[in-house]
């Protein structure tokens with residue numbers, strides 16, 4: 001549609017996207033066929049656990065380095081077609097069956113992503129996701145792993161999976177390790193849990209917050225976000241599919257922007273939620289009433305809030 005073309009042409013950074021779930025649908029179907037496994041459910045999930053199960057099925061398809069390389073090439077090619085000049089993809093390297101160790105996974109993924117970036121003209125950075133359900137030892141190990149790859153393609157640590165029962169404060173020590181290595185800290189918070197988790201993420205020195213939208217339930221937390229300039233990496237369709245809000249019309253992104261909170265727009269898990277990052281801009285305009293000028297501001301905020309090099313930001317902004 002004309003609208004899609006318009007928002008695709010806007011230079012932007014995609015800061016909230018999980019690598020495995022950015023797989024193309026055709027590629028997924030091909031690999032499911034080759035492996036003789038069922039195609040995972042898409043777009044409709046009875047609950048968050050069933051969503052994580054579908055995500056696990058995508059990870060299971062990535063059982064050879066060749067598949068991982070194809071995934072990276074396609075994700076970066078798609079990003080280029082979406083006007084993405086910088087992509088920060090999140091991944092849980094210790095879940096990869098294609099490699100013996102998480103270290104091996106990153107040794108392969110980082111240069112392969114960088115090469116894809118050069119081919120397609122997109123800057124790439126990796127976020128090492130800590131699985132918040134996997135306990136404190138995993139969190140420290142993931143942070144130490146990420147730290148060893150600081151300056152070699154890893155730009156930050158993230159924190160993913162179900163917030164309920166696993167508060168962000170549990171990752172405080174892991175975040176310290178990341179920060180000492182010069183990495184960013186970009187946890188998921190304020191998605192399945194409320195504004196207190198966004199406040200907690202801010203207290204822990206988060207550089208950005210993935211989702212963070214439930215901050216809207218507490219004006220004091222909204223004010224903390226606005227005055228700090230910490231960017232929320234917002235994914236409206238994800239929030240609707242996972243039942244955080246009943247519809248896009250109920251989503252707080254317009255209110256957060258009105259209140260001066262910096263927000264980038266992302267697709268989170270494009271294959272599982274049936275949207276790419278450009279679709280999210282179009283929906284924000286058409287279904288959430290956000291003006292084109294304000295969405296251009298989100299695109300600028302995404303580039304400015306990214307971990308991309310200063311020279312790229314200067315050229316793109």
Ligand code: ADE
Nearest residue numbers: 018160161188238268269
């Ligand atoms: N991992 C992938 N997508 C996620 C989401 N929306 N929330 C938490 N963890 C995730």
Ligand code: ZN
Nearest residue numbers: 016188210268
């Ligand atoms: Zn996410």
